[in-house]
Amino acid sequence: QLACPLDLGCHSVGQVPTPGFRQGRAAPRQQQAPRGAVPQAAQRPAAPQMPAQPVIDASMSEEQQKQAIGNRLYPMILSLLPTQAADVAKVTGMLLEGMSVEDLSGILVSSEALNARVQEALNVLQNTPQ
Numbered sequence: 001q002l003a004c005p006l007d008l009g010c011h012s013v014g015q016v017p018t019p020g021f022r023q024g025r026a027a028p029r030q031q032q033a034p035r036g037a038v039p040q041a042a043q044r045p046a047a048p049q050m051p052a053q054p055v056i057d058a059s060m061s062e063e064q065q066k067q068a069i070g071n072r073l074y075p076m077i078l079s080l081l082p083t084q085a086a087d088v089a090k091v092t093g094m095l096l097e098g099m100s101v102e103d104l105s106g107i108l109v110s111s112e113a114l115n116a117r118v119q120e121a122l123n124v125l126q127n128t129p130q
Contacts, residue, residue: 062101069104070096076108080118091121 056065070092077095078088095104095117107114 056101056105065101066096066104069101069108072108073104076114077118080115081122084122087122087125090125091118094121094124 056068060068073095074088074092077092078085081088081091095107099107099117107117
């Protein structure tokens with residue numbers, strides 16, 4: 001058997017080097033959060049992600065434009081209503097049916113406008129007999 005070079009941290013003859021170890025040195029430790037600390041991602045809900053680029057093209061039909069907007073709108077509404085997942089599709093559909101492409105484009109870039117429209121749709125849903 002071949003001996004492992006000493007600087008690769010092998011523990012015995014013929015053994016494969018252990019990643020992260022060198023002869024005489026311990027592997028670097030990952031820094032851990034203090035006990036009881038809340039992970040940063042869990043500290044506050046994520047804000048809806050606003051698109052960085054337009055989602056519609058002038059060459060698209062109105063139906064295609066609304067489909068493209070709906071594809072961006074759904075995850076944004078889901079992030080606003082994480083405990084009401086059953087209502088997300090309803091709210092998205094209500095907005096797509098009740099608003100023009102121009103107005104829909106506006107709520108994609110304004111979280112305040114999106115919040116207001118989502119609240120309006122939720123109010124309608126809550127006040128509609130089932």
